[in-house]
Amino acid sequence: MTVIALNRCYPGIREKEAGIEAVVGRTDEGFEVRAALPGVDKEKITLLVDSGRLVIKALRESSFAQGREIRRELAQGEMKKEYYLPESVDVDNVSARFENGLLTVRLPLRQQSGPRAVSIE
Amino acid sequence: MKPVKRNDEKRMDVARRYDPFRDFFDEFESMFEDFFRPGLVSRTEDSPALIHADVGEDDEKYMVRAALPGMDEENIKVSVEDGVLSIQAERTEEESEEKKGYFRREIGYGRYERRFRLPDNVNLDKVDARYKNGILDIDLPKKEKGMSKKEIKVKGA
Numbered sequence: 001m002t003v004i005a006l007n008r009c010y011p012g013i014r015e016k017e018a019g020i021e022a023v024v025g026r027t028d029e030g031f032e033v034r035a036a037l038p039g040v041d042k043e044k045i046t047l048l049v050d051s052g053r054l055v056i057k058a059l060r061e062s063s064f065a066q067g068r069e070i071r072r073e074l075a076q077g078e079m080k081k082e083y084y085l086p087e088s089v090d091v092d093n094v095s096a097r098f099e100n101g102l103l104t105v106r107l108p109l110r111q112q113s114g115p116r117a118v119s120i121e
Numbered sequence: 122m123k124p125v126k127r128n129d130e131k132r133m134d135v136a137r138r139y140d141p142f143r144d145f146f147d148e149f150e151s152m153f154e155d156f157f158r159p160g161l162v163s164r165t166e167d168s169p170a171l172i173h174a175d176v177g178e179d180d181e182k183y184m185v186r187a188a189l190p191g192m193d194e195e196n197i198k199v200s201v202e203d204g205v206l207s208i209q210a211e212r213t214e215e216e217s218e219e220k221k222g223y224f225r226r227e228i229g230y231g232r233y234e235r236r237f238r239l240p241d242n243v244n245l246d247k248v249d250a251r252y253k254n255g256i257l258d259i260d261l262p263k264k265e266k267g268m269s270k271k272e273i274k275v276k277g278a
Binding site: 034036037038039040041063064066067068069070071072073074099100101102 | 174
């Protein structure tokens with residue numbers, strides 16, 4: 001579902017690994033990734049960004065510390081999501097916040113400088 | 122987070138023993154079954170999306186742990202009627218984000234719901250619900266043994 005939306009609307013960002021449900025949206029400053037990580041502790045989320053790549057890793061424990069599980073629908077254990085990023089993403093200014101089980105990663109684009117005259121030697 | 126599909130092997134195992142929750146799932150889930158089921162954050166359908174949940178129990182209570190990432194607790198409603206537990210939630214976008222325009226179409230907003238048929242031994246007066254870190258915790262204490270049992274005196278003609 002995400003892949004379709006990505007390829008159709010934002011050819012710059014491609015999904016590599018899809019272990020976490022997330023969507024990518026366009027914002028005024030660039031892109032924003034929202035990943036659903038309900039019940040995951042903030043300390044158990046790893047976010048990596050370098051030129052061309054965004055990796056989200058998370059570890060989710062069982063819903064029940066005690067008792068018997070009757071039905072399981074939520075993912076447990078290690079989860080991973082990976083995107084290829086376009087070069088225009090300003091890697092140094094990527095920021096993230098985690099609130100109510102939703103991870104929001106802001107990926108601003110580099111300021112485009114206007115056309116510049118190049119002197120000929 | 123991707124919902125985990127229960128495999129047939131486990132289903133058989135569960136079916137062998139008495140499981141009050143199973144009856145509900147088989148009956149109600151088909152109502153929402155859809156080839157292209159909307160997800161937790163990515164949905165564009167007008168109909169409510171299915172809330173995924175883990176269900177467990179211990180000696181004192183049944184426990185429902187429903188995934189509702191990025192919600193406000195004011196937008197989550199929990200009710201019990203005719204032995205059916207209903208969870209309804211709505212995600213509303215902040216005004217500033219609506220102005221961004223593009224995002225609205227992609228990010229999940231709208232209504233979510235899930236219903237569970239409850240076993241008879243739930244003490245409805247003591248059902249407790251909390252929302253924390255994107256998970257709605259519902260504890261459904263069991264009635265003490267004997268509370269749901271009543272002797273009926275047989276009268277003579």
